[in-house]
Amino acid sequence: MATKPHSERCVLVALSTKSQNERKTKEYLDELEFLASTAGAECVERFTQRMDGPSSVTYVGSGKLQEIRSFIDQCDEAEEPIDIAIFDDELSAKQLQNIEKVLGVRVLDRTSLILDIFAMRARTANAKTQVELAQNQYMLPRLRRMWTHLERQGGGSGGGGGKGMVGLRGPGETQLEMDRRIILSRMALLKKRLAEIDKQKTTQRQGRGRLIRVALVGYTNVGKSTLINLLSGSDVFAENKLFATLDTTVRKIIVQNLPFLLSDTVGFIRKLPTELVSSFKSTLDEVREADLLLHVVDVSHPEFEEQIEVVTRTLADLGCAEKPVITIFNKIDAYRWVEKDPDDLTPPTRENISLSELQRTWMARLGEDTLFISAREKTGLENLRAMLYRRVRELHVQKYPYNDFLFTQYDTEGNPL
DSSP, X not given: OOOOOOOOEEEEEEEXXXXXXXXXXXXXXXXXXXXXXXXXXXXXEEEEEEOSSOBTTXXXXXXXXXXXXXXXXXXXXXXXXXXXXXXXXXXXXXXXXXXXXXXXXXXXXXXXXXHHHHHHHOOSHHHHHHHHHHHHHHHGGGGGGGGGGGOOOSSOSSSSTTOSHHXXXXXXXXXXXXXXXXXXXXXHHHHHHHHHHHXXXXXXXXXXXXXXXXXXXXXXXXXXXXXXHHHHOOOOOOOSSTTOOOSOEEEEEEETTEEEEEEEOOOBOTTOOHHHHHHTHHHHHHHHTOSEEEEEEETTSTTHHHHHHHHHHHHHHTTOTTSOEEEEEEOGGGOOOOOOOTTOOSOOOGGGOOHHXXXXXXXXXXXXXXXXXXXXXXXXXXXXXXXXXXXXXHHHHHHOTTOGGGGOOBOTTSOBO
16 A cells, blocks of 8 residues: 655744834744745744854754753654754854754755745756855855865874875865865856856847846735736746746837836845845846846735835845836735724734725825735736837837837728827
């Protein structure tokens, strides 16, 4: 009789600090659980601790670490073992080694989990190369942890009675040096490949003609791929999971008689690993070279304002802070709010604000380049097309002032208006 395959079970660990209160920690853990689910793991329990900052030795305090170990032991006794402990921040090699020694299970941090998801999602040679480079960049400073079973040994070989550096080297350090050289060599090869890909991508972008370039940007899982499918009539992969899209998709869109290029890019996320930002240069170049950005926001998400800040900071890091932006609040069909009791004198929270009030607030704050839509229900798409037509036309006239023939309007019989 075939047995059901064992799905990996995990616990999540995070800190509440002076800069990150308990509410925000819960929100981060919700996202971490979504990341774990995307990677195929089942979250069993969450552990949090209030501290001024992470311990440089074990991230959480020793007491909390023992509490997690006790829970793992209980699960083992119940024959429902825990396979992984996932921490919400990036861990150093020292922290990883010490935590694994206490917990006795595999330990991942947020960065390694995101890299794992990117590796799962990579389909093309370009994406696979970018992910492998990011993984090697992450692994390089953590190599020593991987060779704890071959650590430097006291006497060593050489018969020198412990004298001399060569005589003190054990197999662990020798293997460490070999692996470091292998990884550095591999990284050099991957960077060379990506440089060639960047050159090809640049040539492709230069060959796209005199068309305005529009890029979809936003937090991961806000509906960018669904939106490009609706605008282009294409079938880009879209799924309710994080980082469903890794490779940039470029489509030629025509609104009325106005053509332009629309690209869908990888979603941003809080604490996005720096290794990914650097290795995904060719993908992010679509954002850098865009004439107009469509910032898609999941308005139904309880922390959408913080997600907006994350995207805004990432765009600034990419040197795109001054680009024109249309902000698209998507998923209005999923927006939920609770009317506040009129006798309640406390200030209203995000959950007490109606969609119409929210629209007035953000339209007043961001100006006329703001839209509220539902890509799933196809609500507000005509307003989006009209705004795209107006903004792309303005940009085209500015960029290509002698090519205005593209905007000649025609009647149903093909005669110029």
